[in-house]
Amino acid sequence: MLYITYTDIFSEYMIGIRRKIMAQIRVFQKNFGDVFYTRYARGNICLYQEDECLDHVSAWYPGEYFTEILKWIQAYNIRQVYIRYNPPFTMWFVDFVRELKARGITMVLEIPTYPYDGEFQDQAMLEEDQYYRKQLKKYVPQVTTYSAYKEIYGMPVIMLQNGIDPAEHTVRKKHQKLQRINLLAVAGMARWHGYERLLEGIWSYSHDTAKNKQYAIHLYFVGVGPELYHYKQLTKEYGLQKHVTFCGKLYGKTLDDIYEKADIGIGSIGFYKIHLYHNAPIKLREYCVRGLPFLYGYEDEGFTGEEIYNLRVENDASPIDMVDVIRLYERTVGREDIINEMREYAEKHFAWDKLLEEVIHYYG
Numbered sequence: 436m437l438y439i440t441y442t443d444i445f446s447e448y449m450i451g452i453r454r455k456i457m458a459q460i461r462v463f464q465k466n467f468g469d470v471f472y473t474r475y476a477r478g479n480i481c482l483y484q485e486d487e488c489l490d491h492v493s494a495w496y497p498g499e500y501f502t503e504i505l506k507w508i509q510a511y512n513i514r515q516v517y518i519r520y521n522p523p524f525t526m527w528f529v530d531f532v533r534e535l536k537a538r539g540i541t542m543v544l545e546i547p548t549y550p551y552d553g554e555f556q557d558q559a560m561l562e563e564d565q566y567y568r569k570q571l572k573k574y575v576p577q578v579t580t581y582s583a584y585k586e587i588y589g590m591p592v593i594m595l596q597n598g599i600d601p602a603e604h605t606v607r608k609k610h611q612k613l614q615r616i617n618l619l620a621v622a623g624m625a626r627w628h629g630y631e632r633l634l635e636g637i638w639s640y641s642h643d644t645a646k647n648k649q650y651a652i653h654l655y656f657v658g659v660g661p662e663l664y665h666y667k668q669l670t671k672e673y674g675l676q677k678h679v680t681f682c683g684k685l686y687g688k689t690l691d692d693i694y695e696k697a698d699i700g701i702g703s704i705g706f707y708k709i710h711l712y713h714n715a716p717i718k719l720r721e722y723c724v725r726g727l728p729f730l731y732g733y734e735d736e737g738f739t740g741e742e743i744y745n746l747r748v749e750n751d752a753s754p755i756d757m758v759d760v761i762r763l764y765e766r767t768v769g770r771e772d773i774i775n776e777m778r779e780y781a782e783k784h785f786a787w788d789k790l791l792e793e794v795i796h797y798y799g
Contacts (some may be wrong), residue, residue: 436463436467436468436469436470436471436514436517436521437470437471437472437473437504437507437508437511437513437516437517438456438459438460438463438470438472438473438516438517439454439472439473439504439513439516439517439518439520439522440456440472440473440474440475440519441475441500441518441519441521442474442475442521443474443475443476443477444456444474445474445476446476447684448623448659449728450686451623451717451718454600454603454651455495455597455598455717456472456519458518458598458599458600458787459637459787460472460792461597461787461790462787462788462795463517463791465626465794466790466795467798469484470484471483471484471489471507471511471513472484473504475494475500478493478494478495479491479492479493479494480493480494480500480503480504483509483549490507494562497525497527497528498527499636500527501527501528501530501531503711504531505531505534505792508535508540510536510541513540513799514539514540514541515540515541515542516535516540516541516542516543517542517545517794518532518542518543518544518545518561519545519547520544520545520546521547521548522546522551522564522568523555523560523563523564523567524563524564524567524568524571524694525563525564525567525593526567528567529570529571529574532544532574532575533569533573533761535574535575536574537539538690541617541727541798541799542575542576542673543577543578543579543593543798544571544575544577544578544579544590545578545579545580545595546578546579546580546587547580547581548580548581548582548709548711548714549580549581549582549584550710550711550778551709552584552710553708553709553710553711554709565633568588569588569589570741571589571590572588572589572590573586575590576590576591576592577590577591577593577693577797578590578592578593579593579594579595579794580592580594580595581594581595581596581597581714581715581716581736582711582713582714582715583713583734583736591799593717593793593794593797594704594736595784595790595791595794596715596720596736596737596784596785596790597715597716597717597720597785598717598720598785598786598787598789598790598791599720599721599724599781599785599786599787600718600786600787601724601778601781601782601786604721604724604725605691605694605695605725606724606726606774606778607694607695607697607725607726607727607774608695608724609769609770609771609774610698610768610769611768611769612765612768612769613649614649614650615650615651615652616650616651616652616653616698616699616764617653617655617656617696617697617698617699618633618652618653618654618697618698618699618700618760619654619655619657619693619696619697619699619700619701619727620633620654620655620656620657620658620695620701621657621658621690621700621718621721622657622658622660622662622703622718623659624641624656624658624659624660624661624662624663624666625660625661625662625707626661626662626708626709627703627705627706627708627709627711628703628704629664629703629704629705629706629707629708629732629752630656630662630666630667630701630704630705631665631669631705631751632656632704632705632732632754632755633654633671633701633704633755634666634669634673634675634679635673635754635755636755636756636757636760637652637654637673637675637678637679637757638673638674638675638754639757640652640757640758641675641678646765649761650761650764651678652678652757652760653678653680654678654679654680655679655680655682655693655696655697655742656679656680656681656682656699657682657683657684657685657690657693658683658684659683659684661787663681666681667681672714694725694727697727697731698727698728698764698768699727699728699729699760699763699764700718700719700722700727700728700729700730701714701729701730702716702718702719702722702730702731702732702735703718703727703731703732703733704730704731704748704750704755705732706732706733706750707732707750707751707752711733712733712734712750713733713734713735713736714733714734714735715735715736715737716735719731719737719738719745720737720785721735721737721782723744723777723778723780723781723785724777724781724782724785725777725778726765726773726775726777726778728744728745728746728763728764728773728778729744729745729746730745730746730747730748730755730759730760730763731745731746731747731748732747732748732749732750733747733750734745737784737785743766743767743773744763744767744773744776744777745763746759746760746762746763
C-alpha cells in the first residue's frame with residue numbers, strides 16, 4: 436500500500452498532521468502489511484517506509500511529481516493507494532487518478548476539509564479547481580472527509596473523524612477551584628480559528644463594571660501561524676497584556692505542563708469565515724483524551740454540544756461571553772469523575788483503529 440501526501444509532513448509546522456498521518460499508516464500496516472508513504476519538500480519527493488527514506492527525486496512541477504509516484508507504484512507492486520490531497524484539483528491530478536484506475540489500483544481520496552471554497556484567496560485557482568473536480572467521479576471510486584456529507588462531486592463518502600492515540604496524551608490532574616480561569620488555545624493560528632472572539636470577550640468582561648469580577652481570566656496561546664501577529668496586535672490594542680501569554684511552539688513535557696495548568700481548552704471558533712459548519716478537528720479529541728473541558732464553534736460529529744464538559748458557541752463573529760465560560764468552569768472544576776469520563780469517551784470513540792474500520796473494509 437502507498438499513502439500519498441503532498442506536504443512536508445516532517446516540518447515543525449506539520450507536527451499535528453504528521454501525528455495523524457502516521458497513526459493512520461500504523462492502522463493500515465496492521466491490516467495490509469507493508470505501507471509506504473511520500474513526503475514532498477523543497478522540490479524533492481521522498482518515498483518512506485517506517486522512518487527510512489528509500490528513494491528521493493527532484494520534482495519541481497506537478498507533472499513530475501505524479502510521474503515519479505507512478506514509477507514507485509510499479510517498482511514496489513503497489514495495489515492500494517490512499518491519497519491525502521489538499522485542493523486545488525488540477526489537470527495533473529485528474530491525469531494521475533485516471534492512470535491509477537487504468538492500472539487497476541484500488542484508491543481512496545481523502546479531502547481533509549470540505550467544503551473548502553472559502554479557503555481560496557485566488558479566484559483563478561478556485562475556477563481551476565471547480566473545472567477539474569467535476570471530472571474526478573469518473574476515476575475516483577471512494578472519498579473520505581471529516582464533514583457530514585454522503586457524496587462529494589458525485590463520489591461516495593466515508594465520513595471520518597479525526598482520531599488520537601491515547602498513549603500519546605497524558606491525563607490532567609483534578610484542579611481545585613480558584614479565582615483564576617486559565618484558557619488554552621493550541622493551534623496553527625489560522626484565520627478560521629477565530630481567536631479574536633476570545634480577546635474581544637475577555638476585554639468586554641474585564642471592562643464591564645456591572646459584573647462582579649469573581650474570576651481573573653487568562654488566555655495562553657500555544658503555536659505559531661499567519662494570524663499570530665494579528666492576535667498580538669489585538670492584545671496590545673485591547674490592553675490585555677496581563678491577561679494573555681504567547682507561548683510559541685511547545686513540545687513534550689513543556690506542552691504537557693501547559694495542559695496541566697489549563698482549565699478550559701479552546702477549539703476553532705471562526706469556521707464561519709470559510710463557510711464551514713460541520714467538521715471534526717483533531718484538537719477537540721486531544722482536549723477530550725486529556726480530560727480538559729473545552730469550547731468550540733461548529734457542529735462536531737464527535738460531540739452533541741450538550742455534554743457537561745463542553746460549550747458549543749455560535750459559529751459567527753460575536754465575542755465569546757465569559758459568563759458562559761465561567762459556567763463551564765464552575766460545573767467541571769474539581770470533578771475527577773468528569774476527567775475520567777472524557778478519557779474513557781475518547782478511548783472508545785476516537786482511536787484510529789475504530790475510526791478507519793469502514794475504510795479497511797472498503798479495501799477488502
